[in-house]
Amino acid sequence: MHLENSVKLDFKDVLIRPKRSTLTSRSEVDITREFKFLHSPVKYYGIPIIAANMDTTGTFEMASALATHQMSTALHKHYEHDEYVDFFSRLEKKSSAFYSLGIGNQDWEKFQQTITKAPEAIQYVCIDVANGYTEAFVAFVKKVRESYPNLVIMAGNVVTGDMTEELLLAGADIVKVGIGPGSVCTTRKMTGVGYPQLSAIIECADAAHGLGGRICADGGCTVPGDIAKAFGGGADFVMLGGMLAGHNESAGEIVETEQGTFKRFYGMSSRNAMNKYSGGVAKYRAAEGKAVLIPARGPIDQTVQDILGGVRSACTYVGARRLKELTMRTTFVRVSMQLNEVFGKAP
Numbered sequence: 352m353h354l355e356n357s358v359k360l361d362f363k364d365v366l367i368r369p370k371r372s373t374l375t376s377r378s379e380v381d382i383t384r385e386f387k388f389l390h391s392p393v394k395y396y397g398i399p400i401i402a403a404n405m406d407t408t409g410t411f412e413m414a415s416a417l418a419t420h421q422m423s424t425a426l427h428k429h430y431e432h433d434e435y436v437d438f439f440s441r442l443e444k445k446s447s448a449f450y451s452l453g454i455g456n457q458d459w460e461k462f463q464q465t466i467t468k469a470p471e472a473i474q475y476v477c478i479d480v481a482n483g484y485t486e487a488f489v490a491f492v493k494k495v496r497e498s499y500p501n502l503v504i505m506a507g508n509v510v511t512g513d514m515t516e517e518l519l520l521a522g523a524d525i526v527k528v529g530i531g532p533g534s535v536c537t538t539r540k541m542t543g544v545g546y547p548q549l550s551a552i553i554e555c556a557d558a559a560h561g562l563g564g565r566i567c568a569d570g571g572c573t574v575p576g577d578i579a580k581a582f583g584g585g586a587d588f589v590m591l592g593g594m595l596a597g598h599n600e601s602a603g604e605i606v607e608t609e610q611g612t613f614k615r616f617y618g619m620s621s622r623n624a625m626n627k628y629s630g631g632v633a634k635y636r637a638a639e640g641k642a643v644l645i646p647a648r649g650p651i652d653q654t655v656q657d658i659l660g661g662v663r664s665a666c667t668y669v670g671a672r673r674l675k676e677l678t679m680r681t682t683f684v685r686v687s688m689q690l691n692e693v694f695g696k697a698p
């Protein structure tokens with residue numbers, strides 16, 4: 352047994368310290384980013400916030416709506432092959448939507464069929480498993496890179512610098528970071544495994560940037576300030592599930608109660624998802640996700656405006672004229688236990 356004693360932090364454990372600034376308005380802040388990648392020749396331009404590849408948030412409707420705000424969507428992997436082909440071939444220009452897949456044979460075959468039909472439109476893929484530490488996962492990332500040298504490959508999830516480096520060297524351009532922080536994730540409760548998300552971001556970003564790679568902070572953002580903290584900690588991209596759930600563009604059963612209208616949002620490893628896609632929870636495993644009801648929130652546009660406004664404002668507070676400068680200008684201050692408790696209860 353080994354005990355690591357250094358302090359590891361979550362979003363709620365810190366605040367961003369304001370800094371002297373020459374900016375007079377948040378409208379002066381540019382939150383788009385341009386990225387080159389370690390392997391792929393594709394150049395990214397946009398606001399690097401991505402809807403999670405959950406079947407409630409990674410929908411075609413979400414992808415179309417977020418694209419109008421220059422944001423991306425990781426499509427969920429449960430659409431039929433024809434539906435992906437239809438979606439990608441309807442796009443007028445190249446899309447920054449991610450095609451998602453796991454590492455099973457079925458996913459691989461479906462992906463190959465789809466990309467053959469829409470080779471120009473699909474530029475981004477998200478290879479997603481709950482535990483990115485297996486040899487089989489690394490080998491799969493290598494296989495996809497060798498087969499498709501031009502694709503932008505995002506792969507995860509991991510939470511440590513060593514594995515971030517390994518995935519980048521295996522062919523990933525973007526490493527997805529986060530084990531356990533998700534709003535409908537129960538991995539930490541069910542297994543005791545996890546890593547405080549802000550520290551995971553800081554450590555994985557440091558490892559990735561040393562090699563010319565990128566990271567996507569995935570999970571745990573509950574308010575726009577958390578997204579600002581993720582970027583401040585070094586994330587190149589931030590992925591959101593719960594913050595984008597419950598909207599018209601999100602999928603999920605509508606539930607009417609005396610308290611109002613709700614939409615069901617559930618983890619992709621929850622009993623709900625496994626009943627829907629895998630014929631129930633297999634005997635050898637337990638669900639590692641839960642279902643919650645989210646008040647129906649209408650169109651996504653207002654939420655997007657709040658998110659982007661929050662990130663722009665964070666940049667103004669530290670004098671970052673561009674999102675790119677936010678990490679450099681971020682000093683986190685640890686909050687006291689008392690404030691931490693109060694802050695943790697904020698909506």
Ligand code: 5GP
Nearest residue numbers: 403533534536570571592593618619620640
């Ligand atoms: P959120 O933004 O809701 O906090 O987190 C979204 C992320 O939670 C997803 O992108 C994914 O990485 C993770 N996630 C989604 N469903 C599950 C699940 O059922 N179990 C676990 N462990 N993580 C999940």
